[in-house]
Amino acid sequence: MPAMPREPEAFAEQVAFMLKRLQPGHAIDLVGPRELVVDGRRLDLDNLYRLVNHDPDRGLEIVEHYLDQLFAGDGLHLSSVAFDFARPRIMPRIQPETIFRHLSREQVAHVPYVNDTVVVFVIDLPQMTVSVTTEQMIRWGVTADELDELSRKNLNGYAPELEMQIVQSREGGKAAIVAQQDGYDAARLLMNNLYNRLAPQLGGNFYVATPARDMFVAMSGGPHPFVERLKGRIVHDYRRLPYPITCDLFYVTRDGVAGTKAA
Secondary structure, rough: OOOOOOOOHHHHHHHHHHHHHHOOOOOOEEEEEOOOEOOOEEEEOOOHHHHHHHHHHHHHHHHHHHHHHHOOOOHHHHHHOOHHHHHHHHEEEEHHHHHHOOOOOOEOOOOOOOOEEEHHHEEOOOOOOOOOOOOHHHHHHOOHHHHHHHHHHHHHOOOOOOOOOEOOOOOOOOEEEOOOOOOHHHHHHOOHHHHHHHHHHHHOOEEEOOOOOOOOEEEEOOOHHHHHHHHHHHHHHHHHHEEEEEOOOOEEEEOOEOOOOOO
């Protein structure tokens, strides 16, 4: 049996090709290294990619089963799922405003955020994550702000024993790194207890960099050479990593998170 490609972009291209062959009546676009838009709805292939890499000999079989399930009731048809089912599975993700080049702003449940980003919501399932639509939000009788609050609560409990690596720089600054690689590293910026957890270790107010979905680096507010050096690295990571978000820093205080993007 032929194997699925191991390279992320080629993997997504192959899944898109198989999906177009199985479902020629649907609009399918490849918009990222492991991300499709199917009939205007974002479909994250990251969980599927991990499953195939865990058992590459059964890769084609795993993908075919996934695509069958996608149109059999627990994938794209999640549009009719009850809120009680979705409630504990709704998670937040930070996305750049540029996602609306591929998606309709009116169809995607989201709230505006700082640094030209938005917070979108996904239903997290074992084999896939599917974006929450405004149609679902209206049918459930909830607002985007209520989804934001719920998703942050779910995020707080997603990995309660979250580990952060604290490192000391040669300039005297400190950084805290999260590398769970579960699709929600950057989203940890939205954790309700982030300031109380990191401020004592980083000396008060601090910056957070989320150049891509799977990167979170918090850093002390100084010294200046330390912050500037890390900002250079963040720009590099933003340009090279999949699922880019922003190269601008977020400023975290006791009162909340502010953007640092220049006007």
